[in-house]
Amino acid sequence: MNLRAVEARVLAVAPWLFGLSLAGHLVMVAFQTQMTMIDLMVYRNGSPELFTGELYQWRLSEFSDKFALPFTYPPFAAFAFLPLSWISWEASRWVWQLLCLFCLWFLVRKSLTLVGSNDPRRAMLWTGLFVWVEPVRTTLNYGQINLVLAALLVGTVVSARPWVGGAGVGIAAGIKLTPAITGLYFLVTRNFKAAAWSIAAFGGTVGLGYLLSARQSNQFWFELLGDATRVGPVGSAINQSLRGALSRTVGYDVQTGPIFLVGALVAVGLAAWALHSAVRAKDTLAMLVAVQFLGLLVSPISWSHHWVWAIPALLWLVHGKARGPLVTATAWAWLLAIGSYLISILLILQESIWIIPRPWYLSLLGWVYPAVGLLTLVTIAVALRRRSPERVEHAVDLARQ
DSSP states (O other): OOOEEEEEEEHHHHHHHHHHHHHHHHHHHHHOOTTTHHHHHHHHGGGGGGGTOTTTTOOTTTTTTSOOOOOSSOOOHHHHHHGGGSOOHHHHHHHHHHHHHHOOOOOOOOHHTTOOOOOHHHHHHHHHHHSSSSSHHHHHTTTOHHHHHHHHHHHHHHHSSSHHHHHHHHHHHHHGGGGGHHHHHHTTTHHHHHHHHHHHHHHHHHHHHHHHHHHHHHIIIIIITTTTTHOOOOOTTTSSSHHHHHHHTSSSTTTHHHHHHHHHHHHHHHHHHEEEEHHHTOHHHHHHHHHHHHHHHSOOOBGGGGGGHHHHHHHHHHSSOOSHHHHHHHHHHHHHHHHHHHHHHHHHHHHHHSSOOOOHHHHHHHTTTHHHHHHHHHHHHHHHTOOHHHHHHHHHHHOOO
């Protein structure tokens, strides 16, 4: 039996796998305790504090035995989350889960379209499988916003209308600052109109925040911004940024000192190399992945659930036009990284979320996402060196429709 016949049989059962997978997840949601979706509880319970003036003094009082979670996003984000506080906690849990599942499917479908695959069964197949990988599971279990933002970005930045792409990036960055790195995509593609729109949209979110509360906006932008320790423990295994991996390696928080700067320069150099190859090949998905991985690597905090961008990366590796041993090896590396639940195991094995020093083998394993992320940048750069741009233009046209 040839590979095409095998694929045809797999795709034939894709709708069943998709339905059973999502149904299985929703059954789990029905039996989950209140402790799960703790980040959603922060969004929902913290957002009304915008109007009490205590948004950044507030802490989630429940489940605070290790770290009382604060509200860490800009005032505009609290305004965006406010409707969740108008409905019951049970209703908000279900609304959020269904929204995240839709965004997962949309992220998969759009990524496949960008690599020239428009078969809806393939999107069903991968969505059904991705529900169970670690970055997606932790996003769903914590009630995080990563899938929503990733879907918003992938759905807007490739638009032929500059204001759509710019607005998508600006609004996403207004909710959570890390998507601002996506503006780099506009610069490398010379879409300066979209870049201008993204700045305008982001400025609009900041302006609205000041209209709602100038004092709390000043507090966020001029006092709290950049304080990584307020977000959480930098050295914990769940922080899969370069700063987290390097800190665990040397046994203390490297902050933004020489060790971090060397690591960041390596990441920037590899990202620039990958983007150069991707731009020449006009490979939109490769460009997006390279930009997002750069942001994840150099951010002070990149929790494992922030790495949902491994999904479009894996789809590019498996279904993109690039081929070769390096592409295959990188795809397997991502499958093992996100399918093994290694980060969850490391969280159990570490002594404390606050203690950075650990045995060398735990430090080494704690490099899993940054290491494969850096490998992916190298793979994009190498695999696309001699790729003809004409081979992907049709895929981009389909994605823009």
